[in-house]
Amino acid sequence: MKRKLTLIIISALLFLSGCTPSSSTDDAELTIACTTYPVYLLTQAVTEQVPSTDAVLVVNQQVSCLHNYTLTMEDMKIIDQANLLVINGAGLETFLDDVLDGRTYLDASTGLDLRWNEEEGEYDPHIWMDPTLAGQMALNIATGLSSVDVKHASQYQANAAQIISELSQFQKAMKDQLTSLPIRKLITFHDGFLYFANAFDLDIVASVEEEAGAEASARRIKELSALINQYHLPSVFIEKNGSTSAANALSQECGVAVCTLDMGMNGTGNSLADYEALIQNNINTIREAYK
Numbered sequence: 001m002k003r004k005l006t007l008i009i010i011s012a013l014l015f016l017s018g019c020t021p022s023s024s025t026d027d028a029e030l031t032i033a034c035t036t037y038p039v040y041l042l043t044q045a046v047t048e049q050v051p052s053t054d055a056v057l058v059v060n061q062q063v064s065c066l067h068n069y070t071l072t073m074e075d076m077k078i079i080d081q082a083n084l085l086v087i088n089g090a091g092l093e094t095f096l097d098d099v100l101d102g103r104t105y106l107d108a109s110t111g112l113d114l115r116w117n118e119e120e121g122e123y124d125p126h127i128w129m130d131p132t133l134a135g136q137m138a139l140n141i142a143t144g145l146s147s148v149d150v151k152h153a154s155q156y157q158a159n160a161a162q163i164i165s166e167l168s169q170f171q172k173a174m175k176d177q178l179t180s181l182p183i184r185k186l187i188t189f190h191d192g193f194l195y196f197a198n199a200f201d202l203d204i205v206a207s208v209e210e211e212a213g214a215e216a217s218a219r220r221i222k223e224l225s226a227l228i229n230q231y232h233l234p235s236v237f238i239e240k241n242g243s244t245s246a247a248n249a250l251s252q253e254c255g256v257a258v259c260t261l262d263m264g265m266n267g268t269g270n271s272l273a274d275y276e277a278l279i280q281n282n283i284n285t286i287r288e289a290y291k
């Protein structure tokens with residue numbers, strides 16, 4: 001799965017064959033399928049005030065992250081009915097490998113400075129957890145949409161500029177909220193919080209899950225207990241819709257609290273404010289756990 005970045009750079013072509021409306025294309029409805037909830041929220045923000053665009057979310061399931069996700073018939077239907085598919089990219093959507101083959105899509109991770117995960121031998125795909133990178137994803141989406149829907153290019157670009165500016169201020173405000181945090185080290189559930197940690201000067205000392213979907217072994221619990229004691233951590237962090245058994249074992253062994261972070265793989269929002277709420281909720285959880 002060492003996909004080279006060059007292979008996932010996209011030339012955003014427009015309407016996929018079979019989906020082009022036969023009438024005038026001037027005001028044709030542009031239906032944009034977005035693989036993940038964060039990509040959907042960013043696409044909503046990029047298409048704000050652009051008439052006749054419709055962003056739809058493909059995966060909105062009760063999952064903690066998408067590593068072991070399997071595409072459903074319903075997902076495929078949403079993708080097939082859309083004019084354009086926007087993906088997170090960076091290797092997150094392995095469940096789409098067969099679908100993407102030979103299909104035109106827009107990759108929101110194109111050109112981003114990705115973390116290389118040495119242990120897994122692949123890029124870390126959790127880019128949306130860093131607001132600065134989320135702004136760059138929005139710009140990629142805007143650039144792709146501009147070439148598909150030239151008529152509204154200036155609006156897409158203006159929206160992206162606004163999103164980047166807002167997310168920059170937002171990130172600074174969140175950082176400020178963490179300045180007096182007494183502990184900056186965290187144990188999280190899976191290794192999805194490294195961009196988030198980087199954005200907010202936090203330090204992930206370990207992830208409970210060594211491999212996606214695998215339960216922690218007794219040896220792993222022992223290692224984590226040692227880290228908890230070494231750094232005097234009052235809490236460990238699990239993830240919304242993720243497994244709780246290892247964290248509960250740690251709680252019993254070390255007396256730590258178990259708090260829940262959110263990767264944002266499902267939700268009911270539709271705007272940039274909902275993206276910010278996702279990040280803010282995680283900041284709040286950490287502040288509360290470590291106060």
Ligand SMILES: [Zn+2]
Nearest residue numbers: 065066067192
């Ligand atoms: Zn993940």
